[in-house]
Amino acid sequence: AQTVTQSQPEMSVQEAETVTLSCTYDTSESDYYLFWYKQPPSRQMILVIRQEAYKQQNATENRFSVNFQKAAKSFSLKISDSQLGDAAMYFCAYFGNEKLTFGTGTRLTIIP
Amino acid sequence: NAGVTQTPKFRILKIGQSMTLQCTQDMNHNYMYWYRQDPGMGLKLIYYSVGAGITDKGEVPNGYNVSRSTTEDFPLRLELAAPSQTSVYFCASSRGGTSYEQYFGPGTRLTVT
Numbered sequence: 594a595q596t597v598t599q600s601q602p603e604m605s606v607q608e609a610e611t612v613t614l615s616c617t618y619d620t621s622e623s624d625y626y627l628f629w630y631k632q633p634p635s636r637q638m639i640l641v642i643r644q645e646a647y648k649q650q651n652a653t654e655n656r657f658s659v660n661f662q663k664a665a666k667s668f669s670l671k672i673s674d675s676q677l678g679d680a681a682m683y684f685c686a687y688f689g690n691e692k693l694t695f696g697t698g699t700r701l702t703i704i705p
Numbered sequence: 706n707a708g709v710t711q712t713p714k715f716r717i718l719k720i721g722q723s724m725t726l727q728c729t730q731d732m733n734h735n736y737m738y739w740y741r742q743d744p745g746m747g748l749k750l751i752y753y754s755v756g757a758g759i760t761d762k763g764e765v766p767n768g769y770n771v772s773r774s775t776t777e778d779f780p781l782r783l784e785l786a787a788p789s790q791t792s793v794y795f796c797a798s799s800r801g802g803t804s805y806e807q808y809f810g811p812g813t814r815l816t817v818t
Contacts, residue, residue: 597747626805638748638795638809684747688805691755692763693738693797695747 595620597687599696606675607704613660614670614699616685622646625689627661627668632698633681641683644668677703706731709810711796717816718786726781726813728796734808735801737779739763739771741792742812748795754779755801786817 596619606612618627629641644652644661651659656676660669672679680703685696712727730737735756740748740763750763754773768790770782779798783790793814797807 628806636793636812638797640806643806686747691736692750692753693748693807695749697745697747 595622595687595689595694597685597694597696599685599699601699602697603700603702605702605704606672608675608677610675611671611673612675612701614672614683614685614701616668616670616696618666618668618685618687618694620666620687620689622689625687627659628686628688628693629657629659629668629670630684630686630695631679631681632684638684642670672701675703677705679703708732709796709798709808711794711810711813713813714811715814717818718783720786720788720817722786723782723784724786726783726794726796726815728779728781728810729777730779730796730798730808731777732798732800732808733776734798735776736799736807737773738797738799738807739769739779739781740795740797741765741790742795743792751781751794783815788817791815791817 598617625646627644631639642654656673682698684698687694709730738753739751742748752771754760796810799807
């Protein structure tokens with residue numbers, strides 16, 4: 594079974610600074626997808642960024658980018674120019690075999 | 706498009722009662738999923754469906770049942786509610802094929818006392 598590990602239960606960052614959230618996963622598959630989801634206090638799950646395992650290029654969405662290291666099974670999220678609206682729980686997720694497996698999340702606090 | 710809608714938003718059940726959580730999507734997605742999220746945890750898959758008439762168990766299916774008679778609807782049935790089923794329940798859907806992005810509903814907060 595696939596597992597997803599987020600080793601940082603909580604992180605904080607000064608507004609306008611950069612922060613990196615870590616995620617590792619375990620799989621024997623070669624073709625899969627990885628996602629970062631954001632869950633603000635409203636509870637809504639919002640897709641932040643996705644990465645196809647067969648693509649070597651790291652995905653980028655505006656201020657959000659990933660560092661995907663396939664051999665190391667690592668998938669970290671970098672948030673640049675942090676904003677107050679970025680405060681939320683962030684979940685790393687692995688998609689394979691028609692199912693999505695989530696990590697336990699990292700709570701990100703933005704310090705004004 | 707309303708996307709994925711869930712009803713009710715909140716519910717309190719007594720131990721042993723039963724209820725159905727409703728989920729509807731208007732995106733003509735083939736794949737639908739039910740997750741539960743316990744406090745401070747990630748989401749865990751309860752059941753999923755790859756199309757009308759097809760369902761399969763996820764990681765934590767005990768105490769739940771599902772059906773998928775139409776593409777749009779994927780209700781989750783709780784039989785004999787127990788305190789361990791106190792959680793937030795999310796429904797999600799995706800197009801499938803080469804598109805794996807899942808779209809989530811707003812969630813249902815269920816308390817069993």
